[in-house]
Amino acid sequence: MRKIALVDINNFYVSCERVFRPDLQNKPVIVLSNNDGCAIARSNEAKNLGIKMGEPYFKFKEIAQKFDIAIFSSNYTLYQDFSNRIMALLKSQVPMIEVYSIDEAFLDLTHVSEDTLISFCQNLKDQVRQYLGIPISIGVSSTKTLAKVTNHFAKKSEGVFILLNEKEIDTFLSRLPVNEIWGIGRNHTKYLFAQGIDTAFKLKEAPPKWIRQKMSVVGERIVTELNGKISYELEEESDSKKMITVSRSFPKDVTSYEELECAICSFIERAAEKLRDEKMLAQKIGVFIKTNRFGEDSYYSNFQLAPLDVASHYTPTFITAGKKALKAIYKPNLFYKKAGICLLDLCSHKEFQGSFLCQASLKKEQLMLTLDKLNQRYDKRTVNYGAVDQSAVSITQRQFLSPHYTTQWNDIPKVK
DNA sequence: TCTGGGGTCCTAGGACCC
DNA sequence: TCTGGGGTCCTAGGACCC
Numbered sequence: 001m002r003k004i005a006l007v008d009i010n011n012f013y014v015s016c017e018r019v020f021r022p023d024l025q026n027k028p029v030i031v032l033s034n035n036d037g038c039a040i041a042r043s044n045e046a047k048n049l050g051i052k053m054g055e056p057y058f059k060f061k062e063i064a065q066k067f068d069i070a071i072f073s074s075n076y077t078l079y080q081d082f083s084n085r086i087m088a089l090l091k092s093q094v095p096m097i098e099v100y101s102i103d104e105a106f107l108d109l110t111h112v113s114e115d116t117l118i119s120f121c122q123n124l125k126d127q128v129r130q131y132l133g134i135p136i137s138i139g140v141s142s143t144k145t146l147a148k149v150t151n152h153f154a155k156k157s158e159g160v161f162i163l164l165n166e167k168e169i170d171t172f173l174s175r176l177p178v179n180e181i182w183g184i185g186r187n188h189t190k191y192l193f194a195q196g197i198d199t200a201f202k203l204k205e206a207p208p209k210w211i212r213q214k215m216s217v218v219g220e221r222i223v224t225e226l227n228g229k230i231s232y233e234l235e236e237e238s239d240s241k242k243m244i245t246v247s248r249s250f251p252k253d254v255t256s257y258e259e260l261e262c263a264i265c266s267f268i269e270r271a272a273e274k275l276r277d278e279k280m281l282a283q284k285i286g287v288f289i290k291t292n293r294f295g296e297d298s299y300y301s302n303f304q305l306a307p308l309d310v311a312s313h314y315t316p317t318f319i320t321a322g323k324k325a326l327k328a329i330y331k332p333n334l335f336y337k338k339a340g341i342c343l344l345d346l347c348s349h350k351e352f353q354g355s356f357l358c359q360a361s362l363k364k365e366q367l368m369l370t371l372d373k374l375n376q377r378y379d380k381r382t383v384n385y386g387a388v389d390q391s392a393v394s395i396t397q398r399q400f401l402s403p404h405y406t407t408q409w410n411d412i413p414k415v416k
Numbered sequence: 417t418c419t420g421g422g423g424t425c426c427t428a429g430g431a432c433c434c
Numbered sequence: 435t436c437t438g439g440g441g442t443c444c445t446a447g448g449a450c451c452c
Contacts, residue, residue: 033420056419101452185450245422294419
């Protein structure tokens with residue numbers, strides 16, 4: 001039988017901060033998101049005070065003061081560094097590991113005999129604690145989904161938990177609300193509850209065909225895994241990224257074009273930097289802007305650019321606006337036109353150009369023309385400045401597009 | 417007043433080709 | 435006025451994850 005472990009770092013960001021602040025052990029601690037917006041990591045003590053994941057800081061500020069909660073702004077560089085060290089340590093102890101996220105990894109422990117499994121895991125846990133000062137939990141079962149379930153119960157006990165016996169698995173599945181299963185989110189939960197499926201065990205017993213119909217293959221795979229059959233294999237080598245995004249919510253509304261342009265240009269620089277780190281090339285770039293999603297009407301606009309078009313040999317051919325954007329432009333207060341112009345500016349941005357095969361492909365005039373056409377199509381509607389709350393730049397990458405694209409990263413001409 | 421950021425996968429439906 | 439069928443590729447949007 002396969003034995004798959006899920007290692008999860010407990011309250012990861014909080015645990016990192018505590019390494020440098022041992023006085024905060026057993027005290028409530030919270031790490032906030034960008035702009036100190038909301039809680040993204042909570043110590044157990046903070047959880048017990050009722051603070052929810054993602055809760056905005058201004059909503060729990062009073063509680064924080066009253067109970068003397070230690071508050072930290074996030075320090076992702078530090079957390080990533082801790083993560084790398086922990087993963088390296090785990091890697092040195094097992095034949096196969098899949099680093100799933102910054103704070104989680106799946107390990108293949110099939111080689112470990114059942115009677116030594118607990119001590120093996122306990123030892124891993126102790127090592128991470130000893131060398132890095134970080135607490136982890138380990139759950140072991142026969143599939144990834146079940147390992148996730150097991151880890152859930154590991155957190156409630158001593159930090160190591162093993163479930164391999166089917167009867168025992170069923171017992172614990174009966175105790176687990178269906179929404180706690182990996183891959184069952186808000187929407188599926190609502191649907192499943194309406195159907196009377198409220199525990200993991202009931203989902204396990206649900207007819208696969210019906211699940212497939214209602215929840216697509218994704219649901220079907222979950223049910224398969226709950227039944228102890230693998231549908232998600234461990235994947236050791238992570239493929240290269242398919243998308244790179246740099247996005248930010250603004251601390252206050254942005255209402256001028258200059259401000260917006262400035263923000264987007266800095267996103268582009270960062271995105272291009274990441275692209276180079278990955279040694280990849282961009283196929284497409286998109287920009288979106290959003291008005292405040294908590295406002296009465298929330299507008300969203302998304303623009304895409306395809307600078308590399310195989311058929312026309314690198315000629316930039318179109319700017320498209322998504323359906324939502326098309327709908328949105330019929331509403332006032334949207335940066336429709338301005339966002340388009342912004343995109344054009346990006347094309348001449350040196351960071352951006354560096355990520356394409358051929359600078360000559362970026363002809364501003366051509367893009368201007370396309371944009372003009374687009375504007376004509378949607379009428380000379382007056383577009384006012386609106387308040388933009390969030391913006392992003394994303395780059396998508398696809399494999400090299402044709403045999404002609406044999407250029408290596410280093411051969412790409414640098415832009416002066 | 418203040419509400420994160422970065423990803424993946426799946427599907428329906430449109431565009432396009434022969 | 436009638437108006438193929440099958441295949442592939444692409445995109446937007448939904449759902450979910452940490």
